[in-house]
Amino acid sequence: MITNPTPTDSVLTNTPPPKLGLYIHIPFCLRKCHYCDFFSLSSSPESRTNYINYLVNNITSFPSSPAAPHCNNALVDTIFFGGGTPSVLSPNQLNSILTALHSTFTISPSAEISIEVNPKTHADYSALKSIGFNRLSLGLQSDNNAILKHLGRLHTAEDFFAEYNIAQRYFDNINIDLMFGLPHQTLESWQSTLKNIINLNPAHISTYSLIIEPGTPFYNQTLTLPPEDIERNMYYTASQTLAQAGLNRYEISNFSHINKECKHNLKYWTRQDYLGFGSNAHSMVNNVRYQNSSELEYKTSIEEVVTxxxxxxxxxxxxxxxxxxxxxxxxxxxxxxxxxxxxxxxxxxxxxxxxxxxxxxxxxxxxxxxxxxxxxx
Ligand SMILES: C[S@@+](CC[C@H](N)C(=O)[O-])C[C@H]1O[C@@H](n2cnc3c(N)ncnc32)[C@H](O)[C@@H]1O
Ligand code: SF4
Incomplete structure (x- = not known):
């Protein structure tokens, strides 16, 4: 167990404990989307079980790792399960990872605990809430079914709206991921997506401009993309339309209601310490960056000391x-x-x-x- 702060420590030193964010990478997806180069694979039940065992072991053995001395007394105030698609795992499997985190770190009772969810995994939102998640990030991208199909998404817009309807019974802090500059996307279709999503009144919306990543199916295809001026116009439209709905831009691609900014991602942009567990995850602690390799039985190495x-x-x-x-x-x-x-x-x-x-x-x-x-x- 990492040496934890006690009330006596705080009274004696009168300084709050240092804050720490935790990122957990779940490298599994139901199927790979045509644009995505995040490290994720399709998987068998056996490979998921093996991965969780490996990950849990890696988390609980953290106190003997090189970064541990700098995390002594740290109070974890954000946890982010990202992927891939963490909602591919069952609530029991996710709970075993959370339990490992609780047994290794001191986690603030008010910590932001987020999980990325794909609508097609039909997550058990009630169970996600009861095991400790308090923020969801749902990947929609577009509410146009022809566009979704072209992106290689497995769900329809209707699937998404049905999932959101259930999710919002349990969560009041939901992000929706959208993408613009997509093949066959028009300004009108983007405006319609924004309008329909605003009607759901989510706490947070991320809007990403499509990046054609090397190694993805899109990279080798001839795509009918919106011209650059339309793509920029899509960005301005999003900024204006979302601001009118009370969702203010706090980062280039991120919009939220007041106090609903993603605290975990803010750590990356403000250079605060975070630890990443899982395949291909990164960490930065005390100005040292660590990188996990892109394999299921990953290894951690020091990437660089930041001068x-x-x-x-x-x-x-x-x-x-x-x-x-x-x-x-x-x-x-x-x-x-x-x-x-x-x-x-x-x-x-x-x-x-x-x-x-x-x-x-x-x-x-x-x-x-x-x-x-x-x-x-
Ligand atoms: C790691 S994914 C997790 C979401 C979840 N797996 C899903 O797709 O439903 C996070 C987000 O990154 C964005 N993204 C992924 N690849 C992208 C690309 N090539 N260009 C722009 N945004 C991208 C998508 O909006 C996606 O929802
Ligand atoms: S966008 Fe999400 S579901 Fe699609 S491949 Fe990437 S991580 Fe998986």
Whole structure:
């Protein structure tokens, strides 16, 4: 068991315990979608059982791993089961992983505990709630059945709406994943998807622009994609329509009602410590990055020690994704102040007393803006 904070520790030191996020990767899907390069496989019941045994063992032996000393006294305030499709596992299997986490870490009673769900797995939402999940992320992508079919999704829009209807009886913190810039998607069809999803009043919506990833079936196909100006228009439409519905953009691709931001993902964008368990999962603890290999019986290796100058670069890269922008620390001001001012003059950044924030124009070319800032001399 990791040395846990006690009330006496807090009283004596008067400092709150350090916070920690946990990510659990479940590398199984019912079937691979044509666009997706996340590490996931179809699986047999036996391979799922073997994986859970391996994962549980890896979690409970964490106190003897190199990262453990830096997690002493940490209070886990977010847990995220991602994939793949974690809802491929039964509630009992998911519970055995949660039990391993509880026996290894101190988990805050108010921790955000999320799970990614695919509508076609017909999850038992009541059981998910009772074993401790309090946030769901449902993958829809589009509510147009022809588009869903072309994406290689196994569910229809009707399947999704039926699942959502059950899920919202148990969960008040639900995210819906949507995608735009999809083959055969028109601006009108995207607007209709947004409208229909807003009617469900979810706490959170993620909208991802399709990335054609090497190694996926889409990579080798000739796709009929919306032109770039329409794709950008889809993004503006989402920002405006969702804001009108009270879902404000807090990160380039993420929108939520007030206080319903994904606390776990915010850790990545603000460079807070997190541990990843499972195939292909990453960790960052005390400025050391670890990487698990992409196999079911994965191994963990140290990827890199993040140097102070790389930390500043990461702060800029990640912080600029957030709507509140990146805090201009003395280090950022010293090394990147001129670069930030240049981007402000170009109309790509707004600089306040304390923060640099991408403008709408800067968001459209965020990769270029960030690379120009980091390479400016
Ligand atoms: C790891 S998946 C988990 C969701 C769940 N497995 C499902 O699909 O129902 C998380 C999300 O990433 C997004 N995504 C995956 N591949 C993408 C790509 N190539 N381009 C843009 N978004 C992508 C999809 O919106 C997907 O719902
Ligand atoms: S999008 Fe989700 S269901 Fe589809 S392959 Fe990726 S992880 Fe699996």
């Amino acid at each position: 102070p100058s790389e930390r500043v670069k990461e702060q800029i890269m990640l912080g600029l994704r957030l709507s509140c922008g990146v805090l201009i620390t003395p280090k950022i001001q010293g090394k990147y102040g001129d670069a930030l001012r240049r981007q402000e003059l170009l109309g790509n950044l707004k600089i306040t007393n304390s923060h640099a924030i991408l403008t709408p124009r800067g968001i459209d070319i965020s990769n270029v803006v960030i690379s120009e800032i980091l390479n400016f001399d």
